[in-house]
Amino acid sequence: MKSAVKRIGVLTSGGDAPGMNAAIRSVVRASMHMGIECLGIRRGFNGLITGDITSMDFVQTSGLIGRGGTVLYTARSEEFKTDEGRKKAANTCKLFGLEGIVGIGGDGTYRGLLEFSNQEGVAVVGVPGTIDNDIACTEYTIGYDTACNTALEAIDRLKDTMQSHERCSVVEVMGRHAGHLALYVGVACGATAVLIPEKKIDFERDVVEPIRAARLAGRTHFMVIVAEGVGSSYDVAAKIKEYTGLDPRVTVLGHVQRGGSPSARDRMEATYMGYNAVELLAQGKTNRVVAMQKGAYVDYDINEALAMKKGIDERVYTVLRALIGAEDKLNI
Amino acid sequence: MKSAVKRIGVLTSGGDAPGMNAAIRSVVRASMHMGIECLGIRRGFNGLITGDITSMDFVQTSGLIGRGGTVLYTARSEEFKTDEGRKKAANTCKLFGLEGIVGIGGDGTYRGLLEFSNQEGVAVVGVPGTIDNDIACTEYTIGYDTACNTALEAIDRLKDTMQSHERCSVVEVMGRHAGHLALYVGVACGATAVLIPEKKIDFERDVVEPIRAARLAGRTHFMVIVAEGVGSSYDVAAKIKEYTGLDPRVTVLGHVQRGGSPSARDRMEATYMGYNAVELLAQGKTNRVVAMQKGAYVDYDINEALAMKKGIDERVYTVLRALIGAEDKLNI
Amino acid sequence: MKSAVKRIGVLTSGGDAPGMNAAIRSVVRASMHMGIECLGIRRGFNGLITGDITSMDFVQTSGLIGRGGTVLYTARSEEFKTDEGRKKAANTCKLFGLEGIVGIGGDGTYRGLLEFSNQEGVAVVGVPGTIDNDIACTEYTIGYDTACNTALEAIDRLKDTMQSHERCSVVEVMGRHAGHLALYVGVACGATAVLIPEKKIDFERDVVEPIRAARLAGRTHFMVIVAEGVGSSYDVAAKIKEYTGLDPRVTVLGHVQRGGSPSARDRMEATYMGYNAVELLAQGKTNRVVAMQKGAYVDYDINEALAMKKGIDERVYTVLRALIGAEDKLNI
Amino acid sequence: MKSAVKRIGVLTSGGDAPGMNAAIRSVVRASMHMGIECLGIRRGFNGLITGDITSMDFVQTSGLIGRGGTVLYTARSEEFKTDEGRKKAANTCKLFGLEGIVGIGGDGTYRGLLEFSNQEGVAVVGVPGTIDNDIACTEYTIGYDTACNTALEAIDRLKDTMQSHERCSVVEVMGRHAGHLALYVGVACGATAVLIPEKKIDFERDVVEPIRAARLAGRTHFMVIVAEGVGSSYDVAAKIKEYTGLDPRVTVLGHVQRGGSPSARDRMEATYMGYNAVELLAQGKTNRVVAMQKGAYVDYDINEALAMKKGIDERVYTVLRALIGAEDKLNI
Incomplete structure (x- = not known):
């Protein structure tokens, strides 16, 4: 397969979560596997604005799968919410030859990616990373476990x-x-x-x-x-x-x-999702977010994803209350 | 809802797995919630043969959710594979008034439950518990995580x-x-x-x-x-x-x-599946096994479950190899 | 060796600390080894007042070495600070035939033991158990590590x-x-x-x-x-x-x-100190507290122990500051 | 205080142990504090022979305290046991201006340091690092806990x-x-x-x-x-x-x-001992090994240290057997 993009960047944005490093490693290595060069963008969207960018290779990502936090740092960016901020970021992309961005984070990250893509035409894919598991389009977010x-x-x-x-x-x-x-x-x-x-x-x-x-x-x-x-x-x-x-x-x-070294599950999900994100960019797709639905890996349009709703598992709540109140029925 | 059974037993059989105690706790407490009395059968099917049975209540299952191993002990039983052995077990059920059995274990446990049910008419439900995740009918087995x-x-x-x-x-x-x-x-x-x-x-x-x-x-x-x-x-x-x-x-x-204290995931799955198993018995069902498919909790006929096949996730294997060999493409 | 006491009690008092259970196990088993019967007193000195006492044997202390908290519960007792409270406690000792008490806790526990011994003539030995390591007579207290x-x-x-x-x-x-x-x-x-x-x-x-x-x-x-x-x-x-x-x-x-399962060190210190405490009672000693000084196990008179002072390790403080400020000297 | 040496090297040798990185960090930072420059020698004595040497500073040692293994790698060196090998190593010292060596390891490391010092006149200090706690001159070795x-x-x-x-x-x-x-x-x-x-x-x-x-x-x-x-x-x-x-x-x-991240105790001992080792070199001492005796930090001449004998703690053995066999006395 010939990749639709030659060089991409990866960033982490919003609150950090265990497994973000595993996702970065997967994005970098999946890129190498698909003949894409992948650069690391530091401090979230701020790094895209200021050109705070670093190279990433096989040895640099060695051992990363088990480390907590994010080696690319993360931050929220007010400037990126403005047209001007995104213009600067687009210049950085031109300067560094970045044709696509993988953003690891939550809903705020997706919104940033989407506006950037719509305004500046850079291909974007989101990867769900937050300990809260509160992203509507996916059953699982990296860091939750x-x-x-x-x-x-x-x-x-x-x-x-x-x-x-x-x-x-x-x-x-x-x-x-x-x-x-x-x-x-x-x-x-x-x-x-x-x-x-x-x-x-x-x-x-x-x-x-x-x-x-x-x-x-x-x-x-x-x-x-x-x-x-x-x-x-x-x-x-x-x-x-x-x-x-x-x-x-x-x-x-x-x-x-x-914090902490990610669990086996978070490492697996991060590896899988990071790989899938790069594959989407390689296939020439944009404005997508990778997700898990019904236990399987899928992807959605970001607009569609942001419009979804997610409640708690009502059955869990019922089971919890049943087991707590178990004695009601028999003992009293 | 009026339960179809008044008194049941729970046992663990085959190799032990972290989360078995959490499943036992859930079976006992779900029973209490549904107005069923639940006894603990020790040392797998052997306990059913010898009458090695203990009462279980709210306080006895307190703290059990986080403990490794199985407080009911586990063993393989050659005698239960014989008609005679199962006859003895059926007598024990009569003696103790057990109308249903929840068996936590693997395929061997299911086969034992099935033959017992077919021969002796006691209602049975299986719960998947093994660290190997090698039970065909379910995506997840308790202890794997x-x-x-x-x-x-x-x-x-x-x-x-x-x-x-x-x-x-x-x-x-x-x-x-x-x-x-x-x-x-x-x-x-x-x-x-x-x-x-x-x-x-x-x-x-x-x-x-x-x-x-x-x-x-x-x-x-x-x-x-x-x-x-x-x-x-x-x-x-x-x-x-x-x-x-x-x-x-x-x-x-x-x-x-x-060994070891079960992870959050194993405690959750064990709690959920234990509850579901009792619910099936309460509904008058038998020869069922609880399982997870497409990320959701389901149940199958044991015959059907034993006939299923399960392979490894080929995509995981592909991703693994891609990330290992990443340097092939770019560096060489 | 013939023991000076035939039956003793063990209690935990004040704030709990990991390793208290290991100390209880050691006290019980050391007693058995020396031909002494050891009963468990629950809820600190309160249990001595109210007669909240339980038997302890080999199997009951099996597995205890690795469990956090204290199975004997712990509490502070205002009543034991009064003459009347201690009188009641002395009656309990008479009733149960307790000739000695091992109290696991801190300075407050030692003071209680001392007053009880002085007033009522029951033999007492203290064992240092607190996560704060703030007992003056000993370099180490159970739970600190x-x-x-x-x-x-x-x-x-x-x-x-x-x-x-x-x-x-x-x-x-x-x-x-x-x-x-x-x-x-x-x-x-x-x-x-x-x-x-x-x-x-x-x-x-x-x-x-x-x-x-x-x-x-x-x-x-x-x-x-x-x-x-x-x-x-x-x-x-x-x-x-x-x-x-x-x-x-x-x-x-x-x-x-x-909380938490005690570390290897806390299990070792608890085992050692528990054993030493019983040995002192067996030798007919009283008003002692076991301790560590210069890396070795010793014991002191409680009065003497309570009069000691303990500062922080000044050298540690110096080293800490040196390593933090290291850059002062070279980089600037 | 004016240091007797201006530039030193630190190496790890023999089997690795958790806390070696903490000791390296301490040696580097203590050096900076005392106005000494400290270089890292890789792969034990081999690095001294081949000139496999790296600079170490404040930021490079940041985070090192909690990491398992040794970032300087470790190895056994047959060549260093020969006069010729040590001659090469002495040349490296001249080339890099190394006036002292801190060697972290066991008895074999000490012997290597001693022969090097005796033959080539470079100042040396040993730091005990091995999980076996089998170094005679010290009650504690880094990695044991x-x-x-x-x-x-x-x-x-x-x-x-x-x-x-x-x-x-x-x-x-x-x-x-x-x-x-x-x-x-x-x-x-x-x-x-x-x-x-x-x-x-x-x-x-x-x-x-x-x-x-x-x-x-x-x-x-x-x-x-x-x-x-x-x-x-x-x-x-x-x-x-x-x-x-x-x-x-x-x-x-x-x-x-x-392997694994070192415990609190190993980090403390490594920090302390690393600091003490540099202090000895700064004071113009050589052929010393830092150690713990009677719970306090001391140092010995390497010859003297190598001549010492160390047995197991007989009292621990006695206590262990007493608690195991406790039931002999009472239950039977």
């Missing part, structure tokens, strides 16, 4: 000490607009309650009753998971104290969830 | 020391009949070569050439992953020495891959 | 994302009165600055200058470690912003540092 | 699956001439038996009896730790089968124990 496991490991440690002291723990996990991470982690740690922004919260039903039921069944420590977007986890703790007499300890896991 | 990450972590450590000494490493991972684990881990660690039983091996093409190409590109250490079923990894190492002059070190990861 | 590694692992993750975004990170680690943990972790993560309560802080010299020096040397991300006792880490972050223009992210590691 | 924890983590996983299957496990850990690692790990995992080269083995007393005692006390799975130097762990397994009827599984942990 590692973040879930990192949060889970911290919560498992907390459980040890909560159990020793017979306490309640309120843990805030990342997710400003989406509760995927909180819900997944909540199921995985056997939480007594999980609060997410997608669900209107009835405090009595969603927090107090499960705690009471678990207490009645003989449990003496309780784990409550709160997604960042729900509001202050300190308020949640205060309310638990008011309703139950327990004196919960609050832990905000924070940016720790964004 | 943890095993991949455990193997990967060990290999990442090996890479450190191989890099210091500029050596080649041959790592044997589990998989007597299937190379899923080896292939997944091989992609995730950036292996130079991966040997699996599903692929006829051309040693020159599959091992020697990738090593030569990587060497030419400046690499000084090499990782070769071998699935158990391919044959002796010591023979592979000897052949590498003969062809390349390198003096590889062999590591057999062994049973370590079977 | 695990806590250091847990904090370090979290900080390593943070470094990944701080590096991607070229940010400054302020991390608050435990240590209300002591900076041992902060200093150790600060050296181990290569922190740019470490703030501890033992050192009067000159913000310019201790924080601003190291950041400026590292910046000048080409560094773009910075890690500042703050011990809990220094004050609000949010204030530290605000001050860094004011002085350097950087916009630091704050992470409070919190109770996560208290 | 990480190796213990890595082995322990693998064994904890094995315990999960051994428990599920009620099996015996024989685990071979590193240590060709020394059983420190095996003994430490054996205590930390709660092994039923530990075989080390320092102790003459009475199979009945040391393996069979503890297994029988544990069995009698109700235990159904057993962990036997064997140091590499004892002989084939497969033979040990065969003998266990013969004597007890159990069918043990063998796991050889191998080179995995040498």
Whole structure:
């Protein structure tokens, strides 16, 4: 196959996620395999504006698959949202001979790519990379699995000490607009309650009753998971104290969830998706985003992708509540 | 909903896998939720024969979601393969009032369940639990993700020391009949070569050439992953020495891959699948196995499931080779 | 050797620490070895007051060595600080035939043991268990090593994302009165600055200058470690912003540092110290605390131990600062 | 203080160990702090012979503290054992202006440094780096703590699956001439038996009896730790089968124990010892090795250090056996 592009660039944009380096490695090596030269653009779209660009080859990408963070750095760019900023970026592309851009990030990254492509005619493909798993067009985003496991490991440690002291723990996990991470982690740690922004919260039903039921069944420590977007986890703790007499300890896991060596799954997804992104550019396609649907790798038009909606898995929520409240039926 | 069964048993059979305890917890708690009593059968089908049965409740399953191994123990049972053995097991069911059995394990477990159901009329549902991901009817088996990450972590450590000494490493991972684990881990660690039983091996093409190409590109250490079923990894190492002059070190990861606290994914899949299994029994169904297809949870007739075939993901194999041999195209 | 006591009790008191379970196991098994019966007292001194006591044997302590938290639970007891409370506890000892008590905890635990022994004549030995390593008479306290590694692992993750975004990170680690943990972790993560309560802080010299020096040397991300006792880490972050223009992210590691499976070192120290504690009771000694001095296991009178003072390792502080400011000398 | 040397080199030699990179970083930065320039010598003494030398600065050593392996590579050098080889190395030192060498490794490294210094008059200081902790003059060697924890983590996983299957496990850990690692790990995992080269083995007393005692006390799975130097762990397994009827599984942990990000302790010791080594050179000293004795950092003449003897901690061995055989006294 003859590639439609000769030289492309790869960048990471928005919040970083474990596996971004694995995706960069895959994009660079897939390019080499398809006879394309691939340059690294640093600091997201800013690097495209300022010409902050570096060469990438086989040895430079050696060992990259297992490293957290992104060696290309990432940043948000206000200037790229302006026509003028994008004009500068187009000049950089001309200067460096870049005919295509692979952008690894979230919805904001896709919007940037799309406007750039529409205005300046450079081919673009997006790759989903965010720990929040909140991109509508895809079932999976790079970084999600590692973040879930990192949060889970911290919560498992907390459980040890909560159990020793017979306490309640309120843990805030990342997710400003989406509760995927909180819900997944909540199921995985056997939480007594999980609060997410997608669900209107009835405090009595969603927090107090499960705690009471678990207490009645003989449990003496309780784990409550709160997604960042729900509001202050300190308020949640205060309310638990008011309703139950327990004196919960609050832990905000924070940016720790964004780091660490990527899990096997994140490395695999990043490798696969990075490869697919380059293939699309090689085939002369543009304005696409690679994604996973029904467990398979697909791609969408960016416009189409941005118009999609994604909810939480309702069945997971149901299963979670069933297993928490299990004692309702038999023991009482 | 009124459940079709009042009392069931849960057992783990065959090789153990991380997440089996999470599945047991889910089966017990889902039962409670649906008004069913669930007993624990110990040591696989042997416990059904000997009446080695224990009660399970909310507090006993508390904390179980994060523990490796299986608290119900597991074993293979020769006696259960005989009519007589299954007769004894049927008596135990009568004695304890067990109307249904959830069996967590692999194909051998399903066959045992099926023959028991056909001969003795007890309702049965299988749940896929094995680190090998080699059950044909399902895209995912409980334990696979943890095993991949455990193997990967060990290999990442090996890479450190191989890099210091500029050596080649041959790592044997589990998989007597299937190379899923080896292939997944091989992609995730950036292996130079991966040997699996599903692929006829051309040693020159599959091992020697990738090593030569990587060497030419400046690499000084090499990782070769071998699935158990391919044959002796010591023979592979000897052949590498003969062809390349390198003096590889062999590591057999062994049973370590079977243990450890389950990953977030294994806990989620185990929780989901355990719940679904009980739901099937509650609905009066039998001879079913829960599974994942196209990223969604489904269930199959056991006969149908056992007749299915499953190959490795050819695209993964292609991507792996492309990224390894990337330098062929540009650098040489 | 004939033991001076026939039956003893073991309890954990104060904040929990990884390795407390390993110490409990060692106390129980060492007792069995020396022909002593050992009972478990639950919820610290409260269990002694209320008779919340459980038997402990070989199988019950099997697997305990690797589990975080304390299976005997821990609590602070206000009642035990009163004569009346201790009277009740003495009655419990009479009732259960307890001639000696091993108390695992910190200075508060030792004080409780001492007053109890002095007032009621029960033999007592203390074992140092706290993640803070702030017990004056001993170089090492059970839980310290695990806590250091847990904090370090979290900080390593943070470094990944701080590096991607070229940010400054302020991390608050435990240590209300002591900076041992902060200093150790600060050296181990290569922190740019470490703030501890033992050192009067000159913000310019201790924080601003190291950041400026590292910046000048080409560094773009910075890690500042703050011990809990220094004050609000949010204030530290605000001050860094004011002085350097950087916009630091704050992470409070919190109770996560208290949990998790104990490290090899904590298991070893716990095993050793637990054994030594029982040996002292068997030899008819009382009012002792086991400890480590100059790398060797010793024991002290509790009064003597409580009168000791312990500072931070000044040499560590010097080395830390030397390595941070290394560029001063050559590069500038 | 005015340094006695202006330019020095640092190298790693022999088997690699986690923390070697932390030691390199410390040597480089301590040098900068003391006004000394420090170059990196690659591939051990070979790099000194061939002039395989690289510059090292603040940014190059940034992040190094947490990385496994050694960025300077390591190797054994036959040529350096000859007068001629050392002559070449002395020429390299003249060419690059190297007045001192810090060598990180074991006894073999020290011997090489000593002969080089004696013959060619270059100042030398040794730093103990090996996972085996088998250097006589020091209580601690860099890499030991990480190796213990890595082995322990693998064994904890094995315990999960051994428990599920009620099996015996024989685990071979590193240590060709020394059983420190095996003994430490054996205590930390709660092994039923530990075989080390320092102790003459009475199979009945040391393996069979503890297994029988544990069995009698109700235990159904057993962990036997064997140091590499004892002989084939497969033979040990065969003998266990013969004597007890159990069918043990063998796991050889191998080179995995040498890799991985160093633990907090190894980073601290490496930082401290690296700093001390440079200080000795700056003070005009030579033929020294830094070490830990009685928990404090000291240094010795290399000749003196090589003449020392080091046994295992007999008390640890006694405690281990006491806790294993605990049930002898009470239960039987």
